[in-house]
Amino acid sequence: MSSKDGVPRVDGDGGGAGAPEQLALIRESVRKAKAPRAKPRTWRGAPLAERLPVARVLVDKGVLHLDRYFDYAVPAELDADAQPGVRVRVRFGAGRHRVREGRREGGGLVDGFLIERRAESDYSGPLAALAQVVSPEPVLDPELLGLARAVADRYAGSVADVLQLAVPPRSAAPSSALAPAAAPPPPPAAGSWTRYAQGAAFIEALAAGGSPRAVWNALPGPEWSEELARAVAATLASGRGALVVVPDGRAAARVDAALTAQLGEGRHALLTADAGPEKRYRQWLAVRRGSVRAVVGTRAAMFAPVRDLGLVALWDDGDDSLGEQHAPQPHAREVLLLRAAQDKCAFLLGSRSCTVEAAQLVDSGWARPLAAHRDQVRRTAPLVRTVGDADLARDEAARAARLPSLAWQVARDGLRHGPVLVQVPRRGYVPRMACAQCRAPARCRHCAGPLQGQDASVLRCGWCGREESAWHCPECGAFRLRAQVVGARRTAEELGRAFPAVPVRTSGREHVLDTVPAAPALVVSTPGAEPVAEGGYAAALLLDGWAMLSRPDLRAGEDALRRWIAAAALVRPQSAGGTVVVVAEPTLRPVQALVRWDPVGHAVRELAERAELGFPPVSRMAAVAGPPEAVAQFLHAVELPAQAEVLGPVPLPVTPPGRPRRPGAPPPGEHWERALIRVPPGRGAALAAALKAAQAARMARGSGEPVWVRIDPPDIG
Template sequence: MEISVASARKAARSAVKSAKPKKQPELAAELPVARIVVDKALSHLDQFFDYAVPASMSADAQPGVRVRVRFGGHAAGDRRRGGGLIDGIIVERLATSDYSGPLARIERVLSPEPVLPDRMLDLARAVADRYAGTLADVLSLALPPRHARVEAEPAEEPLPAPPRPETGSWARYEGGQDILDALSAGESPRSVWTALPGPTWPDEIARLMATCLAAGRGALVVLPDGKAVGRVDEALEHLLGRGRHIALTADAGPEERYRRWLAVSRGTVKAVVGTRAAMFAPVADLGLVALWDDGDSAHAELHAPQPHVREVLVVRALRERSAFLVGGLTTSVDAAQLVRSGWAQPLEAVRTEVRAAAPLVRTVGDLDVARDEAARTARLPSLAWDIARRGLETGPVLVQVPRRGYVPHAACQRCRASARCGGCAGPLELTGSDGALVCSWCGRHEVGWRCQECGGAQLRASIVGARRTAEELGRAFPRVPVRTSGRDAVLSVVPDVPALVVATPGAEPVAAGGYAAALLLDGWLLLNRPDLRAGEEALRRWLAAASLVRPASAGGAVVIVAEPTLRAVQALVRWDPQGFARTELGERHELGLPPVSRMASVTGSPTAVADLMRLVRLPQDTDILGPVPAPLPPRPAVATPARNAKTRAKSAAARAAIERPPAEASTDIPLWGGTTRAQVGPPPEERRERILLRVSPGRGAELAAALKAAQALRMSRGPSEPVWVRMDPLDIG
């Protein structure tokens, strides 16, 4: 009884104590209102919110700093009902608020370090509007996670401006000296640069950046991968020494990356090279933004709102009045559109310089392969075998294979139907010389396979992978070492000694002194992809490999196994990527396809897509294409006898969602809403469809705004099925 009375008294005291209103902290005497962007990536909450600034936090609560606030409560001033704590960033301080009710107070200033200057806020807002996204989504891409220990480190003093470098190999280009002079004078030229083949492009990028630094301005260059960043980083260090530039890549680790990012934000360093995320690096006094190899898919952000580096840098060049350069060994159709519109100027070398730098390119077509006994038995045409043999007398030979692994695709020997898994209908692959069949989607081992079309039990390789090619070449050249470079292990460099280097596209290592020859196998595989950009992408990958070969004057030769009459193959033979891009662009002008027009994709369940289309107010004359079935990641098999089957199925399904192999036939690949040869399809409630929306040039902003408004209206009504909206999708088919 005594215990219950004591408990009752304690509860009564607690109730009285909690009922007493807490004394609210005094507000800041000057500018007591902070306008804040909160970390809520919802379309209907994409706005600023006003909060009161306590006097004790006024000195630190400045524009650009990170804070913690309560969000989502009913009574803004009531801690018990004021919602949960979330992160936010102050964008400005105000004397008064246009909100009539009581304002919640800032709970805590996370750090007095300003991380969002006005120019970066303006850029993030512009990118969000262009891609029908939210400001919070863009800021999550632009700002790295905070590390308090790094912020406590003192800032270093910036180094003085370096002297202007020499022209170097830029003298080979028409207008090369002019762009260096313009950057040195503080001007802002815009150029589309088609680089000459060979190893000089990292040094040429470094000289552009050094010229900007000599003029007292900053420079930012974005490259597709860490290997390319490493080459430019090395060239900059050789040209400028240490301490004048920073490389921003994920390989540095979160803490070191934040340390480097802070050095840029504080103005200690004004030259940045990095991968995709570096497009938002807060470089001070920006004088140059540059992008290398804009056709590489690595420049397309995978997270919402999925911006492309090229478009972000275009916005930065306009808003910060900096020079703009997009360069590469090839010219993308999007870059050609910048030239055609007059927004940028071409920066190219004369044909004599191209011929002096490029290797000799020879072709092997289908008829040549059919007449070639060696090609039918060893998969290596006689011409390719002869050039490889001669090249191995003087140095390494590169062999580009479009697919990784051993045999990523297997097919029936009798009817050539694609070999499919009995559990999930995924494609089967041979994982090694022992002939083991494994599903590339669910990881299931297939035992006793028979073709569902003809009943045959014999398999053939419809696509031979890199490991199998290395195995075959090792038998053909028994005394020559064979190296492989692909997703599992990517080589950066190889020595200048005779060797066969088998690599997948994008993983080709650099050879000291250049390759003596290169063999580009299975060209039809890259060209036959069901994609609008198939020819453009094939040429980009071929040129990237061929540019690593010595010039023709030094004996360098390239053999491509593809039909020689095709446009992309002829562009490689003539080494004319500019002409190919201009022709492709002309055809897209006639058909109204991107980049001439702006497009958006709307993907979701049929009910959700129809709901959004009822709400959206599209711009006048919008073309509505679809709906059509949209593919989904494959379903893992229900049961797999091998050990760790569940883990392997998850990883295989996730990998297949990102690296889905190209379809050999539309009936062989499962589409939601349809069937496959194996008659496997999803249940109706899981089907998705996609609609493409196309508008004429100049109306893309209207389309993005309309889609974002419709999304916000759907979300404001409460929980609903998700709909994925993407502006400028790359995979329109």
Template sequence: MGGSERAGREGEQLALVGQAARTAPRARPRTWRNAPLAERLPVARVLVDKGLVHLDRLFDYAVPAAMDAEARPGVRVRVRFGAGQRDGRREGGRLINGFVVERRADSDFPGVLAPLAQVLSTEPVLSPGLLRLCRAVADRYAGALADVVQLAVPPRMARAERQPSPPAPPPPAPPGPGGWSRYPSGPAYLAALARGEAPRAVWTALPGPHWPDELARALATALAAGRGALAVLPDGRAAARADAALTALLGPGHHVLLTADAGPEARYRRWLAVSRGAVRCVVGTRAAMFAPVARLGLVALWDDGDAAHHDDRAPQPHAREVLALRAVQEGAAALFGGLSRSAESARLVETGWAGELAAAREAVRAAAPLVRTVGDGDQARDPAARAARLPTLAWQAVREGLARGPVLVQVPRRGYVPRLACARCRTPARCAHCHGPLAAVGAAEVLRCAWCGQDAPGWHCAECGGARLRAVVVGARRTAEELGRAFPAVQVRTSGRDHVLGAVPDRPALVVSTPGAEPVPEGPGYAAALLLDGWALLGRPDLRAGEEALRCWLNAAALVRPQAEGGTVVVLGEPTERAVQSLVRWDPAGHARRELADRSFLGFPPVARMAAVSGSPEAVAGLLGSLRLPASAEVLGPVPLPVAEPGRPRRPGDPPAGERWERALIRVPPGHGAELAAALKSAQAGRLARREGPPVRIRVDPQDIG
């Protein structure tokens, strides 16, 4: 049975389950076996764990007298959902999990209510505030409430629930401004936090190792004012740096670290300490954006342009939008910071939702390294660049940097040689089995398909018959090998997806890293940095290519010593490119403003709200035909999507292999996003309830609109 057919049948088989129909006079509920019910508030309104938009409502169940004390709002329960036939007998449906949202004295459902089957836990994990936030997120992204609650509430660990949480520590003493004194508006922002106010700021941090301490001081200031604080960072390494800074500032016991590295049980135990009010400060990665912090006074987000802040699970919320919703709902301050700035953050400043928090140009120049550029024309005239990958300027920067400390080399691609082509006719080298791209996986140039993993010995070009290959893209491992031969007396270390280094000592070494995996140097910082193959980042067919390239470069260059201490960065990119010029000037705010102006002129996000609808041509046409869009909406497309080849790795949201899909984009001007999301959700729910073919995939604020 297909997903849509099964969903439709479940929608028809709700006779034995209390529906929120709101059609009949309210009456005291009856159950199948007339079991004794709770004397007071015998009806439980339950959110069932079914992430289907046409079932996105609450259901009424009877509360047996034996469960009266335990079935409180917020607890996990088991209920029977739907009804089925088995051996000729009608049964009460299968058991699924849910949450009690409300206890009531009566029900609007005219039929017989099914009783709660089991109270799984007496821990009230779904508080009214968390439920309200989940509802707002579901509405914004045209998703189902149950899907958002699944993101917000971690899986239950019974042993963790049995352990008591420690008593809440008293509020700490307010910290001093520390590094915030380097920003003209920094002390005033902390003073507003200390007074219990709710200032909002987009913070462009100065380069160097000080941002974890500055973030920790903002969180500590909110704690000292008697309110809670929450900081979300893109990965576990960044969260660990903020965690260490906050521990050094306040000592242990005032906050918890919520990351996947802790393991399910430890993470749930820490989450319970927050839910019970024993801890009022959370530092964590993306999932921590829903942490139920009591009396929330500050939400902080670091590096909002990082793709890790975008959840791949339905309805695919972004941490920035969730935290902005929390700031508004709970009257909390907001601090969205980073070494770079996204167009979305620039939009917050432009609309007045947040103020700008940045250092003066003199302070930026004093903290930043010297940035030098090498364009394609320079490399063409450079004998060293023609003979090897690195121009003379880069070799000179490496030699001088190694005399003072470690040198960072950023390479956009991982692996050895991830893309190859025929040396004679330049035809890309393809696998004979699945037509995937061939890659060299080691110095012996063993060819292997990047899709199916099969080796390709004895390769010959299908176009010209040639047997020689040339590297189209060089990866981090090949770069490390080349640098090792050029500097045989220097240690070469690599950091990438398979093995990420946390830190490197302050002694001469070459550190080859992919973007986002750069180790933090001990001591004053890297002596120099090379940012290779800028074309690979800037040449991507993506609306955010320039913004993402600048973000990766700034995050790496910020680890280099200031110019006064000899710090030098060499970027291999065309000097006329906007992102390269912004790096040279160290002006992420200016780059974000110009990006925002371009997108405003073209009607692209974040100025316009946009949704992507993808699926089979029939399904997309059916949904578009049933949509009741705002008058201001504009439909772009649909256009065909590339057919996914069978062996190719699939990303979330990619069409099934071999199927022909289309995608339409729908955009509306600012202020109409809620109408668009409501219309999409209503149309999708109607199609599922009527079983009108397969469902379509709806993505509000898609990351990729290319």
């Protein structure tokens, strides 16, 4: 008979005088059989490293079922260079490296990171040897690896995928000289931070080595970049490093110029794609080595390995470009929140507007508000006037030229004193259904998702797929619906005819202007591409507001307000004659927030409504998309946490020909469905873990049909 641990059991009370010795011999033989096998000191005739001959490697495969470390032998010739943190190449899939089902993954050379050196391996078979040390430069330290693991767990992804985003590819051989870090600068003056109630105290806390956490509602005007530079300088004065992430290259260039003016040349690094791979890699290495302690950059800079990190700052977190499109698709705001918690450093989330996530940080007490008094806001903001549907219906000029009389008059007056900005929505906004009387969004009675349809006779929820045959507006009781339409495409031509003696400039996807002179001109721009005018715009026209408010998206109102405020903030103050005209229904909440210049109040009310309806960010959501059978199998296999609610699945729209395919969208000609999974507060980590485990098991089985999983999808509407 045998015991459970495999040791033969001796029957009776001892079985004779030799029984204890016999039992001891048996146990010793079992112990030796279970002990790790001695590692050979050669690999195919080549000697191995004498000390710590085992390298633990993170293989850059980027699939969930291989999201673990693998052991390799270290040849003696690579002993000196094979140090923790370096890039290596290994032969993956040969010998011991097999998945559990015995299916080989192939034996080609793949990239990886050497995590640690060990004396022994947990694996009892023969180890393959490291094939190459790509560079002796350590590029992965424990802090960055810990951050990558936290991001992977947060977004149900693999560490290898996160490191592909975090560590730039090696480009040319950098200089081996290590430039010493410059001495800390003197603490800066508070400057324009005194315009905010707690602004000077925030700068003083940074300079003293503190770690304040703030949500900053920036005032209109160009001072925001200089204020960010002062926050960075105050952090450097305390002997710590600082990281600033902005949405695009234009914003990065403004902060870069402000930092140069504040700190001087060579005291900070600019990490943007425009710099080119070689220069960007050199800058990244300078940051990792500690010779540069301040960084400003676009989305990828959120992982910059700043030494002694004292401040992480993010500007305009509502911008779409701050959400990564490559797996596992993290958002810069969430990554910087993880870094602030991991490094116990200061946190600054700044914007002229305010997202619901920012309002939640303040509401939870994790961050403090950093805003100006109302009288200061009124002194810096322009006058905002509205044109609603009732005004347009009575306006002959609006029907003839799509430019309301009020907007035409404001533009004519503004052109006497400087340039006038005209903001028009981008193409591609999809209409949603709304009440024809009060314009409240039409939502499902079961899950509060958006109702969609070509007309009011056939309505279907965009989340759970249920049909709605007896809709009525819960706000005003009306029964009629309307679908809003996209804006006109010929704005520039129409304005050119309306103002024949005035130059018309355009700024958009094909050609984005950075600045325009102070001379009178009409500047037609899509949201996010507005150039800065010297001395500010004399006026701004925000046309076709309903095209942005009618997007089938949970963030439609928040995003419209953010884009309006971004454009209106470029206009001169009301005391200098600055006027903004927004063409949208004046009674709507985003329009009223713009008129009062109160984005924080709008975000707070949105947060309260989302909490009541169970919407993100109060709850956590995940999207599962793919062919119908694959989605159904995945939902059947995943072990969801308690209180998880599955909405759908519903069909996904096909990407129109000629349009880029978004992540999670069906390939041309294929029918896909999407299901949403919602969990209450506090269950987000359990949801991510469950989805990651189910996806890993599915990949290990070799399931052919793709299933796309995303945590916190931005377009759940």
